[in-house]
Amino acid sequence: MYVHCELATTARAGHTVQVLDGEHERRTGTAECKLRSLRTPHHAVTLIDLPGAAQHVDATVSGIAAAQAVLLVVDSAVGACERSLAKGGQAREHALLAYMLGVRSVVVAVTKLDAGAAPYSQLRFEECVAVAAHCLKLVGYADRTVCVPCAGLIGDNVRTSSAAMPWCAAPNKPTCLRSEPRRSA
Amino acid sequence: MAPGIVVAVCGDSRSGKSTILSQLLADAVLAETAGLQAAQAGVRSSRLAWVRLHVRAL
Numbered sequence: 001m002y003v004h005c006e007l008a009t010t011a012r013a014g015h016t017v018q019v020l021d022g023e024h025e026r027r028t029g030t031a032e033c034k035l036r037s038l039r040t041p042h043h044a045v046t047l048i049d050l051p052g053a054a055q056h057v058d059a060t061v062s063g064i065a066a067a068q069a070v071l072l073v074v075d076s077a078v079g080a081c082e083r084s085l086a087k088g089g090q091a092r093e094h095a096l097l098a099y100m101l102g103v104r105s106v107v108v109a110v111t112k113l114d115a116g117a118a119p120y121s122q123l124r125f126e127e128c129v130a131v132a133a134h135c136l137k138l139v140g141y142a143d144r145t146v147c148v149p150c151a152g153l154i155g156d157n158v159r160t161s162s163a164a165m166p167w168c169a170a171p172n173k174p175t176c177l178r179s180e181p182r183r184s185a
Numbered sequence: 186m187a188p189g190i191v192v193a194v195c196g197d198s199r200s201g202k203s204t205i206l207s208q209l210l211a212d213a214v215l216a217e218t219a220g221l222q223a224a225q226a227g228v229r230s231s232r233l234a235w236v237r238l239h240v241r242a243l
Binding site: 053153 | 188189190191192193194195196197198199200201202203204205206207208209210
């Protein structure tokens with residue numbers, strides 16, 4: 001997640017469309033796939049922002065089908081992580097879709113670690129990692145799960161590494177972006 | 186020329202996908218959307234001012 005990115009000009013392409021659709025999206029959340037691009041020293045990365053709601057699963061399938069890797073974002077709040085990765089949870093469904101569609105590179109971003117009763121809690125992160133690892137194993141991902149702690153609002157461990165999480169043993173360079181992602185035939 | 190990768194960002198609704206992407210891309214429109222979603226959900230609304238400031242600065 002720690003990406004020294006050179007912001008590509010294409011990252012801002014499509015702003016006009018975004019502004020036109022903004023009011024609806026504010027009410028309903030992301031409803032369709034959105035493409036964003038950035039460049040790292042190693043790769044040109046196209047990110048597909050997928051809707052999370054169950055009623056937009058068709059758009060989610062389309063987006064995952066086009067991807068070589070998946071970044072599974074999980075809320076670290078107590079209960080939210082467990083709910084989303086439990087049977088019937090959207091994150092678990094997305095992981096299952098990714099596996100079925102042949103995506104073999106998955107990174108879990110455990111986010112909102114700055115919130116809650118114990119901000120930046122290593123214990124809470126490890127609980128989320130255990131839940132995510134169990135879920136992904138059930139789905140079919142046999143490899144060790146790569147989980148990255150982060151706080152999206154502040155940007156900790158997103159664009160820069162975080163001094164608030166010195167316990168973070170996750171790779172501070174995006175191994176998912178440095179190595180070639182795998183996709184089954 | 187750097188090889189290209191397509192990464193799908195998925196997860197639960199309100200999990201913070203758009204927030205992470207907004208940080209990653211410094212995308213003003215996405216950041217505003219994410220902040221407003223957080224406010225609507227009644228979650229961490231105190232952060233909204235920070236997000237608005239951030240958006241204005243971009």
